[in-house]
Amino acid sequence: MTGYAVRVEAVRFAYGGGEGDVEALKGVSLDVAAGERVALLGPNGAGKTTLTRLLVALRRPAAGRVLVGDWDVATRRPDEMARRVGYVFQHADQQLFARTIADDVAFGPRRLGRPASGVAAALDELELEAVAGLHPYDVPPPTRKLVALAGVLAMEPGLLVLDEPTAGLDRRERERVVAALRRRADAGVTVLAVSHDLAFVAELAERAVVMRDGRIVEDRAVGDLMYDRAALSRVGLKPPTTVEISMALGLAGGPVRAAEVVEALRGVRWTQNAESSRDAEQASGSS
Numbered sequence: 001m002t003g004y005a006v007r008v009e010a011v012r013f014a015y016g017g018g019e020g021d022v023e024a025l026k027g028v029s030l031d032v033a034a035g036e037r038v039a040l041l042g043p044n045g046a047g048k049t050t051l052t053r054l055l056v057a058l059r060r061p062a063a064g065r066v067l068v069g070d071w072d073v074a075t076r077r078p079d080e081m082a083r084r085v086g087y088v089f090q091h092a093d094q095q096l097f098a099r100t101i102a103d104d105v106a107f108g109p110r111r112l113g114r115p116a117s118g119v120a121a122a123l124d125e126l127e128l129e130a131v132a133g134l135h136p137y138d139v140p141p142p143t144r145k146l147v148a149l150a151g152v153l154a155m156e157p158g159l160l161v162l163d164e165p166t167a168g169l170d171r172r173e174r175e176r177v178v179a180a181l182r183r184r185a186d187a188g189v190t191v192l193a194v195s196h197d198l199a200f201v202a203e204l205a206e207r208a209v210v211m212r213d214g215r216i217v218e219d220r221a222v223g224d225l226m227y228d229r230a231a232l233s234r235v236g237l238k239p240p241t242t243v244e245i246s247m248a249l250g251l252a253g254g255p256v257r258a259a260e261v262v263e264a265l266r267g268v269r270w271t272q273n274a275e276s277s278r279d280a281e282q283a284s285g286s287s
C-alpha cells in the first residue's frame with residue numbers, strides 16, 4: 001500500500017464569489033508526509049471541512065495549489081481523486097445511496113476495480129455483517145457513519161480524509177474505528193482526520209494541526225498539545241479524561257493513549273506500595 005503525501009501551498013478559498021464573500025481559507029500551507037497520522041482541530045467555522053474538500057477536488061482553491069502525491073488536484077476530477085483519496089463526509093447521509101449496506105460498501109471498490117475481499121474485510125472489522133442486508137436508512141445514524149467509512153476503506157486508498165469520523169459514535173464503535181484506521185496507518189496509509197474528539201485524536205494521531213478563522217494556528221505533536229491546557233482552551237477543547245488523570249498524578253513521560261496512561265498508572269501503584277512498605281518497615285524497625 002502506497003501512502004500519499006499531501007502538500008497544500010498558500011491556499012485561499014472563499015464561498016460566494018461576489019460582495020460579502022465568506023473567506024473560509026486565508027492562506028493555508030500544510031505538508032503531510034506519506035504515512036503520517038494527522039488530526040485537524042479547531043472550532044466550528046475554522047475552515048477544516050473546506051480544506052478537506054479541496055483535497056478531493058470538491059472545491060477549487062481561488063489561489064495556491066494542492067498536491068496529493070504527484071497529482072496537482074486542480075487537474076483532476078473528484079472521481080479520479082477517489083483512486084487516491086478516501087473521503088468520509090461529516091454527514092454520512094451525503095454519501096450513502098445503494099439499496100443495501102453491502103451494495104453501498106461494494107460500490108466504490110467495484111468501480112475502481114479493487115478486489116471484493118476488501119469489502120468483506122471492511123464489513124467485518126467495523127462489525128457490520130449483521131446489518132449488511134439492510135437499507136442504509138434502516139440503521140441508526142452512527143451505524144451509517146460506519147457504513148460510509150467501510151465503503152471508503154474497501155477502496156484501499158493511500159490517503160484517508162475523514163471529517164469528524166467519530167461524531168455520535170459510542171465508545172465501542174469508536175474503538176472499532178480507531179483499530180481500523182491504525183491498521184491502515186500501520187500499512188503506510190496517510191490519515192488526516194478532522195475531529196473535536198480528543199480521546200479519539202489521542203488514540204489515532206501523532207500530529208495535531210489546529211485551525212482558526214481560516215488559518216493554521218498550531219502544528220505540533222499530539223502528545224505536546226494534549227498537555228497544553230491553554231492552547232486547547234483557545235480553540236474550545238479540553239484534554240481527554242485520561243490525560244487529565246495523567247496531569248493530576250504527574251505521570252512520567254506524558255502518556256497520551258489510554259493504554260499508555262494505564263501502563264503509567266501501574267508504575268504509580270508500585271511506587272505507592274513501595275513507599276507504604278518502606279513506611280511499614282520503618283515503623284516496625286523503630287518499635
Ligand SMILES: Nc1ncnc2c1ncn2[C@@H]1O[C@H](COP(=O)(O)OP(=O)(O)O)[C@@H](O)[C@H]1O
Pocket residue numbers: 015016022023024042043044045046047048049050051
Ligand atoms: N457552502 C457554504 N456556503 C457558504 N459559506 C460556507 C459554506 N460552507 C462553509 N461556509 C463558511 O465557511 C467557513 C468555514 O467553514 P467550514 O470549512 O465548514 O469550517 P469547519 O469545518 O471548521 O467548521 C465558515 O464561515 C462557514 O460558515
Ligand SMILES: [Mg+2]
Pocket residue numbers: 048049050090163
Ligand atoms: Mg466541518
